[in-house]
Amino acid sequence: MSKIVIEKTDRTPEVIIDIDNGFFSMQYDSRPEDVRKFYYPILEKLKSIKEEVVQAGNLSYFKEKPFVFTFKLGYFNSSSAKFILDILNIVKLFKESGINVEVNWYYFEDEDDMREAGEDFSEFCEVGFNYFIMEDDDDE
Amino acid sequence: MNKSLNIVDFSFIGHLNEQKLEVLLVEVKRFLENNIDDLRIKRRVYIVAVEALENIFRHTDSELRKQNKIKFSIKFENNSYILEFVNLVFCKNSEKIKKILFNIKNKSKEEIKELYKATITKAQISQKGGAGLGLIEIAKISDNNIDYKFKDIGADICEFILEVKFDMKTIK
Incomplete structure (x- = not known):
């Protein structure tokens, strides 16, 4: 299966991992009841994708077109923050x-804290981010 | 800015279980939607409420769970939003919490960020689902505008009172 979609719930974000198109996205709030149960499979999947790409010699494909990681988060608790950093460390x-x-x-224009959170994550994982202001429609 | 000049304070007194915590957080969100326009403040108050209430829920000693009627309030006073959390802890365990909070309270904004970085990069998620980041996150988001005290109520039980303030005059 080349595309994995985890539907959003009241407490967990929507997560899409599209291996063929080199795309990962996380959207909405994150405050899982069991944070390890939610994030461990995502981390494992990303690690295995990295191995597959490297072992299959598909690096040239991602030289033309980057593997894109998109974050359009609402609220996330501190336990989720730890796992978001784990995801970003795999990106590294x-x-x-x-x-x-x-x-x-992505962040809303009035939410400087969310931009700052992105800047902190970028510094902690030592990967540069692109920042975009989210329109209301982006959150739909 | 408040949506209403006569802001209604939010308060909760009761026991917390997983279900009640969820209902309470939905109520907090609704209260903030109805009473605070400033997206930045709304978000910060919500973050503090979630982190503090999740901490209380996760870390209440099992022996105290039945009697731990927690008190939680949000009020607007002298141009500040003040969140207060009161819960029971064994006095013998208060030293550990005091040490963590004392350490946080004496740090500058930059030092808090360094502590956050050091903690999140080494964090292991506990069986209870915590990363040890809750109080640091609260300090980070409130510009360290936190206060705390422990009140001995007898039988080695203390009330742990945590207050977090957002002063609208100085907030950035």
Whole structure:
């Protein structure tokens, strides 16, 4: 299966992992009841994608077109923040393996804290982010 | 800015379980939607409420769970939003919390960020689902505008009172 979609719930974000098109996205709030149960499979999947890409010699594909990681988050609790950083540390491994990556961090215009959270994550994982102001429609 | 000049304070007194916590947080969200226009303040108050209430829910000693009627309020006073959380802890465990809070309270904004970075990069999620980041996050988001005290109510039980303030005059 080349595309995984985890539907959003009241407490967990929508997560899309589209391997063929080199796309990962996380959207909406994150405050899972069991944070480990929610995030561990996502981390494992991303690690295995990195291995697949490297082992299959598909690096040239991602030189043309980056593997895009998109974050359009609403509220996330501190336990989720730890796992978001874990995801971003895997993004760093993608990059170190020669996979071209792009991280797009969205925030609402009035939410400077959310932009700052992105800047902190970028600093902690040592990967540059692109920042975009989210329109209301983006959150639909 | 408040949507209403006569802002209604939010208060909750009761026991917390998983279900009640969810209902309470929905109520908090609704209260903030109805009473605060400023997206930045609304978000910060919500973050503090979630982190503090999740901490209380996760860390209440099982022996105290039945009697731990927590008190939580949000009020608007002297141009500040004040959140207060009161819950029961064994006095013998208060030293550990005091040490963490004392350490946080004496840090500058930059030092809090460094502590956050050091903690999140090394964090292991506990069985209870915490990353040890809750109080640091609260300090980070409130510009360290936190206060706390422990009140001995007897039988080695203390009320742990945590207050977090957002002063509208100085907030950035």
